Amino acid sequence: MSATVVMSANMDEIASPDRVLIVDDHSLVRDGLRSIFDDAFPACEILEADSLESALATLAAAGEVDLVLLDLNIPDVSHLSGLEQLRDRFPATPVVMVSGVTDRHVVRDALKAGAAGFVPKSLKRAAIVEALQLVLSGEIYMPDLPGDEGNAEEDMIRARIDSLTPQQRVVLSHLVAGRLNKQIAYEIDVSMTTVKAHVSAILQKMNVFSRTQAVIMAGKVGFRD
The missing domain is CATH 1.10.10.10 (Winged helix-like DNA-binding domain superfamily/Winged helix DNA-binding domain)
Known part of the structure; x- marks a missing residue:
């Protein structure tokens, strides 16, 4: 599964994030994402939260965070309400949705609601790192989904216009x-x-x-x- 972006980034110019927040109610998922950051961005400080309430409190206490990885389905949110609250409270902080769901309508809705990217949990580690690098460079990451050939770029453009x-x-x-x-x-x-x-x-x-x-x-x- 590859990425669709409107414009490409120069990966050599991307600085490592100083601090990220991983929000997922499953510790195994958090551990897996943490290990990806440990390998790709070893100097990055990793914060964790198992709920939206905990995430909001962590962000309020932590100050500046370069990136938030947010699971689509955590107990105290409904659909994209977690993303919407994070975007409302911390509009300057990019939020990447991480989910096992790969429905193109869900992906587009997330981008329309202000997500900086949508990363399927099924992606290989190298592809996840590439997705994170794209977001950190200022791009919006959108996966190429099965049966979505020819529509991904249009969906990306519509999501940006909708913003x-x-x-x-x-x-x-x-x-x-x-x-x-x-x-x-x-x-x-x-x-x-x-x-x-x-x-x-x-x-x-x-x-x-x-x-x-x-x-x-x-x-x-x-x-x-």
């Missing part, structure tokens, strides 16, 4: 229509500075480096809003 605010979606639709910043400012009755801020946020959330790349990506899924 935009309503106003950012409006601005993106104007970009797709080929309008300049001053035209967009006039159309939505905001300042040029505000438009520039929206465009910058769009590029960051879509993980592209130019308006042209954002327009091309949006065009692949027929985005018009």
Whole structure:
């Protein structure tokens, strides 16, 4: 099972994480993930939690954490409620879902809800390390799922567009229509500075480096809003 990403990262430039939190109610799973970090990132400090309540308390006490690995199914969460609470309380901390579930709709819902990646527990150790490296480099990791050939990139793009605010979606639709910043400012009755801020946020959330790349990506899924 391989990864689908919109843009590739230079693995040589990825710094080792200083601290990560593993959230899973099964100690064997936590031990397995810990061993992966011990091998791939030996200097990394590993924190553990067996519930969402414990995870929230650990994050509040620990301060900055580079990455959270969150099991999809832990006793005190329902579906993606754990991810949503973590994203709400700690929006700057990337959260990677780890699960035995590989349904493409669940994966897409997780990415739409703000997950930085979705790692199936069935992945080999080397593939998990690659997934974590991609996330640490700023990418969003999405596995290629059986029967999903040809749809993975579109799902990735839709998930990134879904992460935009309503106003950012409006601005993106104007970009797709080929309008300049001053035209967009006039159309939505905001300042040029505000438009520039929206465009910058769009590029960051879509993980592209130019308006042209954002327009091309949006065009692949027929985005018009």
